Amino acid sequence: MNATEKLAAYIKVHPGAIGKVVDFDAHTDRLYPLDLTAANTQLTEALVADTEAFSQWITKTLADNNCRYGVGGYMEHRTIYTRSTLFDTDDEPRRLHLGIDIWGDAGTPVYAPLVGTVHSFADNDNFGDYGPTIILQHDLDGLVLYSLYGHLSRKDLNGLQVGQSIGINQQIAGLGNAAENGHWPPHLHFQLMLDIGDANGDYPGVGRYSQMEQYLQNIPDPELILQFADARNN
Template sequence: MTATEKLAAYIKAHPHAFGKVVDVDLLRDKLYPLDLTISNTDLTAELVSDTAAFSQYVDERLAANKCRYAVGGYMEHRTIYNRSELFGTEGEPRRLHLGVDIWGPAGTPVYAPIAGVVHSFADNNYFGDYGPTIILQHQLEGFTLYSLYGHLSRTSIEGLAVGDIIKKDQQIAALGNIDENGSWPPHLHFQLMLHIGDAKGDYPGVGYFSRKDEYAQNIPNPELVLNFANAIKA
């Protein structure tokens, strides 16, 4: 059973277990599917290496399509990671995106979709990295689920403590700006994991394409929680 199948089975048995990650009206809002693969020819190396220009591109896509957020990315093979040496330049580079990105304005509130505790947090302050990051731990029936929130504002991790109790739909953070979120257009990296080993405040959000099947055993599709599919602009 893959991680997605395991979480899907839990949600089927507990259909109201999960709440929101961002404020969105799934009956009225439209979400823009942002393609960050090589097939998007707008994404030149020059564009993605310039964070301000990259941010402007995302903002223009949202405005032109009258969408509140841009979304996408689970198991997407992206070329944009060549903007940072963090993702490797020799051998097989990391290019497989393991979570879902939700692109919106800096300051956008971020919520815990299910009750849990603060597992860990850190400011991964490196070009192309997560910037401020929070990992929550959730005890479900029969297994543990971890949720990761990356590219946050620095104020999001101020005053946090490991073990803090978090309620369902509680605001836990806000999207960071380009000067604090790892130098990305403002967005949330939202990722789910069943096991994280000894990781604290960080867990890979981009992996190796050759290990895709392996990742699928541990990293569920966040769409199970988000339920964005019907709101994505055709």
């Protein structure tokens, strides 16, 4: 089984063990599927390079479509990473997005969807990086799962301790603004991993497209937790 199949098998047996990541009512809230690939011709290089203009574009897109959040990105081959040299490598640039992004207002509460502990945290303060980041560790009847929350507010790291217990639906953070979240429009990068090796407060959220099959063995689809599909404004 790949990573998604392993997590799906646990959820099938324990559906009540899954909580929320953001406040969301499937009956009333609409979600906008943001396409950040080359197919979206609105995303010019100049627009994406200008954080304020990029933020305004997302805010207007959500408002025009009466959507609470913009969502998407799992295993999406994106062009927007040209905005930062962080994603450049000598052989193949990193362009494959490994988690799901939830775009919304700065300060939007972020919750832990599973019982767990604080594995690690850090402020990855580089242009285009995660900014403040929290990684939680979960034990799902022997299946170890890690959840990563990137682009948070700096104050969310205050008082955290490695090993600290976290309850289901406990608020752990809020979306950071562009001045503190790695210089992105406010959003949450939510990612799941079965193995993170010796990672500490950071784990790649963007990888090489040629390695997609390897990532699929370790990185489950976050939609299993979010359960957003029925509310997307298609």
